[in-house]
Amino acid sequence: MQMCHFKLIINTLHIFLILHHMSLFFSSKKLNSNESLNLLGLQRLLEVSSELEEYTYESKMEVTPSTKTLVSACLNRIYECMYYDAARGEYLKAVEEFVTDKLKSPDLESKVRVTVALTSLLLGPLDVGNTILARDGMIEMILVMANSDDLLQQKVACECIIAGASKKDKVKTIIDQGVHILKKLYQSKDDSIRVRALVGLCKLGSSGGTDASIRPFAEGSTSKLAEACRKFLVSAKKDADIRRWAAEGLSYLTLDADVKEKLVEDKPAINALIELGKTGNRTCVYGVVTTLVNLVNAYDKKEAPAPELVRLAEFAKHHIPQEHELDDPDFVAKRVEVLGKAGVTTALVALSHTESAPCKELICRVFNALCNQEDLRGAVVAQGGAKALLPMALTTDPHENTENGRRHASQALARIGITIDPAVAYPGQRSAEVVRPLLNLLHLDYTALENFEALMALCNLAGLNETVRMRIVKEQGLQKIETYMYEDHVMLRRAATQVMTNLMLSPEF
Numbered sequence: 001m002q003m004c005h006f007k008l009i010i011n012t013l014h015i016f017l018i019l020h021h022m023s024l025f026f027s028s029k030k031l032n033s034n035e036s037l038n039l040l041g042l043q044r045l046l047e048v049s050s051e052l053e054e055y056t057y058e059s060k061m062e063v064t065p066s067t068k069t070l071v072s073a074c075l076n077r078i079y080e081c082m083y084y085d086a087a088r089g090e091y092l093k094a095v096e097e098f099v100t101d102k103l104k105s106p107d108l109e110s111k112v113r114v115t116v117a118l119t120s121l122l123l124g125p126l127d128v129g130n131t132i133l134a135r136d137g138m139i140e141m142i143l144v145m146a147n148s149d150d151l152l153q154q155k156v157a158c159e160c161i162i163a164g165a166s167k168k169d170k171v172k173t174i175i176d177q178g179v180h181i182l183k184k185l186y187q188s189k190d191d192s193i194r195v196r197a198l199v200g201l202c203k204l205g206s207s208g209g210t211d212a213s214i215r216p217f218a219e220g221s222t223s224k225l226a227e228a229c230r231k232f233l234v235s236a237k238k239d240a241d242i243r244r245w246a247a248e249g250l251s252y253l254t255l256d257a258d259v260k261e262k263l264v265e266d267k268p269a270i271n272a273l274i275e276l277g278k279t280g281n282r283t284c285v286y287g288v289v290t291t292l293v294n295l296v297n298a299y300d301k302k303e304a305p306a307p308e309l310v311r312l313a314e315f316a317k318h319h320i321p322q323e324h325e326l327d328d329p330d331f332v333a334k335r336v337e338v339l340g341k342a343g344v345t346t347a348l349v350a351l352s353h354t355e356s357a358p359c360k361e362l363i364c365r366v367f368n369a370l371c372n373q374e375d376l377r378g379a380v381v382a383q384g385g386a387k388a389l390l391p392m393a394l395t396t397d398p399h400e401n402t403e404n405g406r407r408h409a410s411q412a413l414a415r416i417g418i419t420i421d422p423a424v425a426y427p428g429q430r431s432a433e434v435v436r437p438l439l440n441l442l443h444l445d446y447t448a449l450e451n452f453e454a455l456m457a458l459c460n461l462a463g464l465n466e467t468v469r470m471r472i473v474k475e476q477g478l479q480k481i482e483t484y485m486y487e488d489h490v491m492l493r494r495a496a497t498q499v500m501t502n503l504m505l506s507p508e509f
Contacts, residue, residue: 042091045074046098049120050113054152065241068116069282072124073355077399079125095121095128099135108153115142115156122163133164139177146181151193154185158196162248165203179204195232195242199249201225206252226250226259234272241283243276248287254294257326264295264338277347285354288347289362295339297332298365336369340376345383352388360392361405368408371415381416381425389413390430393437410437411450417457422464431464432471439472442480448489455484455495462502469506478503 049071051063082088098117102110118138121129133139142164146157161178182204185197202225232238232246250273253259263269277288293299344366352363367389370376380386393409395401401409413434416425426434438461441454458481461468472478481503484496 040094042075042078042094043098045071045078046095046117046120049075050102050117052112052116052152052156054155066282068120068123072120074124075121075128076124079128091125092128092131095132099132108150111141111145112153112156115145115160119156119160119163122160122166126166129163130166139164143178143181146178146185151188151190154188154193155196158182158185158193158200161200162196162203165200191232191238191242195245195249198225198228198232199245199252202229202249202252206255222253222256222259223262226253226256226262229253230263230266230269233276234268240276240279240281243272244281244284244287246287247273247276247284247291251287251290251294254291257331260295260335261326261331263291264335267342270339270342274342274344274347277344278350280350280353282354285351285356285359289351289359289366292339292344292348292366293362296336296366296369297327298362298369333373336373337376340370340373340379343379343383345370345380345385349384349388352392355400357399357402357405360400361402361408364389364392364401364405364408364412368412368415371412374419377416377419380412381420386413386416386425387430390426390433390437393440394433406437406440407446407450410441411453414438414441414450414453414457417460418453422457422461422468426461431461431468435461435468435471435477436475439475439477439480442477442484448492451484452492452495455481455492455499459495459498459502462499463505466506469503470508472503473506473508 048061048063049068051061051067053063053065079088079091082091099114102114102117104110118129118132121132123129142157142160145153146161148154161182179201182197182200185193186201188194188197205222205225229246229249233243233250235243238246250259250263254263273288273291276284277292348363348366352360354360354363367380367385370380370385389409389412392401393406393413395406414437417434417438422431435458438454438458441450443451458472458477462472472481481496481499484492485500487493487496
């Protein structure tokens with residue numbers, strides 16, 4: 001037993017090492033026109049990704065619930081490091097060889113393992129996963145597995161359907177052929193099958209996104225699905241994996257404003273979601289964080305088209321997306337307040353340790369939405385939010401946070417620094433470290449609001465002590481701040497002048 005546990009730890013550590021050293025290896029790897037890239041290691045990773053804890057056979061590897069997430073991240077990192085078409089072609093060729101080799105065998109194990117590996121690809125390098133999913137007979141094979149009486153086949157097929165229903169053409173195919181199968185699986189006596197079928201239905205039902213005029217299912221179906229997810233989420237009798245799937249189901253359904261309003265009014269459900277987030281489990285990061293982003297409307301929105309273009313589209317009978325009235329700013333502000341007072345910051349702090357850059361961006365977006373409300377900033381600082389935001393704002397590694405993520409983290413820190421004493425918000429060395437993210441907001445391509453908030457926070461910091469003032473100078477802050485003293489906007493000019501005034505306290509000037 002101890003030997004199996006030791007092997008399990010070693011396997012996980014190997015995946016971690018691959019993940020952290022991937023870009024270093026591939027950035028120095030060059031291909032000549034007549035040379036092919038040896039991707040045997042990729043096929044070995046696919047072997048690991050196709051393993052299941054529940055499946056037993058002679059050469060089985062020991063895996064953990066986090067193995068699939070880590071391997072998906074590895075597969076995605078390798079694909080990102082394929083900087084040109086020839087290398088990506090080799091990557092796809094290696095994956096196709098793996099799939100073809102497995103499907104040569106008529107036994108059930110091969111089909112199950114191909115489906116599990118495909119799920120990992122769809123959660124990682126999506127383009128590759130979609131290419132494999134588009135192969136003749138692949139979707140049909142998965143739907144046949146879902147319609148079987150074997151629980152293991154049902155489980156892996158449901159997970160693959162959930163991962164695969166991301167492209168519009170795939171969603172249409174699955175809705176046409178697979179909805180009745182998912183509905184049948186939802187009647188299963190096994191909770192692990194029921195919750196996966198439920199999440200599949202949730203994802204298909206939310207394919208219209210935030211457009212209130214698109215409803216793939218009948219009126220009222222979304223609310224019924226949300227209620228079913230809620231029951232799984234709040235039940236203390238259900239294990240963490242089932243509650244994690246319930247959170248993922250809500251992450252799709254909360255694109256609907258009606259579901260958002262019902263969810264924030266449901267205290268037990270919000271508390272259960274936050275408690276799930278506090279675990280920091282890698283497998284629950286996506287579901288919890290995406291649900292929170294949807295609740296606070298922290299996603300990017302397209303600019304509203306001009307009225308003339310709307311009339312032209314109506315005349316041409318083009319579809320025009322419609323916003324729900326419950327997504328108005330007043331309703332969003334109330335939802336943010338409910339989450340802030342429920343202690344969502346503690347969950348965000350726990351989840352911020354994830355290795356996924358896109359997930360970190362989502363976390364930064366929620367933090368920024370919370371800090372947009374002045375009365376919640378104190379709670380964010382008290383619960384460790386400022387401490388968690390700082391490394392996400394400082395990193396320059398695109399694999400640790402995205403550019404948008406850094407921008408949102410920096411703006412959240414600026415908002416905190418405007419209304420809270422910098423000595424309290426950024427104690428000790430943090431008061432000097434926060435200077436760089438704030439100066440990064442002084443960018444001509446950023447909004448005037450971001451510029452203004454950064455200047456206001458820098459003004460408070462510059463009055464703190466000599467160490468911070470020298471740090472602003474060292475980071476070439478003087479030139480950036482001086483630029484805004486000549487801006488057309490009077491508030492920007494005033495804010496920049498106030499920063500300069502506080503910098504004059506330094507004996508070095």
